[in-house]
Amino acid sequence: MTTDRVLRDHLNLTGTKFGCGVASCGACTVHVDGQPVRSCQTLIEDVEGSTVTTIEGVHGEVAQAVQSAWRELDVVQCGYCQSGQIMSAIGLLTETPSPTHEETMTYMSGNVCRCATYPRIQQGIQLASSKLGD
Template sequence: MIRFVLNGRETALDLDPDMPLLWALRDHAGLTGTKFGCGIAQCGACTVHLDGMPIRACVTPLAAVEGAAITTIEGVEGPVAEAVRAAWTELDVVQCGYCQSGQLMAAIALLTENPRPGAAEIEAAMEGHICRCGTYQRIKAAIGDAAARLG
């Protein structure tokens, strides 16, 4: 039994400890907002927060989250999340949308840690997050807009 906090709720899953967190979230917790992209931590579609830090759920074994707090796109909230969502909407970032939960989770983690990132810091935080539609400029602009919203 693996026990952890999932989106603010105590959770216990009786699953193989080696199962990737992604599949525990999607197939057993019913949280399908976190997407499968590559399975090798290269695309960022599966990004969730582990104790507030972004991780790739596709390569994180369930055992690694024992006693931790996991936040998925369904559970992220607060002023930073609201600022990021508002900027994403206003700047019309989303095209196909498949990568966006991972992009949002990475942006929220960045702005939570550093509410005033420069262009280089935004670039570094978003490195490895692949958008097959190529909305990178809108993503970066939305992160800057969200930072401005946070004042």
């Protein structure tokens, strides 16, 4: 059984969305031991002994900066992809606190937004980065 199914169907952690089922859209992104992974293609037995963090459990300075930037800029449109977008943005800013536009685009390229809020997502990441630099 995949991790996304366990999270949603058995643990009722519904912030992790099911999107494509083939790790192409990023809606199911969670952190495993602090690293963003696509839970729809991660078997539950593969995360045994690991720390799995969903959108419901993110915390810390980077998570707060990203969530604050998302609210401030009203990044979300329909919202379906946003938990995955936020989880990936946290991963990016944890690895690279001041990413360039190109680094952001490359890192976030695996996250699809059907509403095409990509400019606001990019702005949100840059704002979150600036908040971390304050």
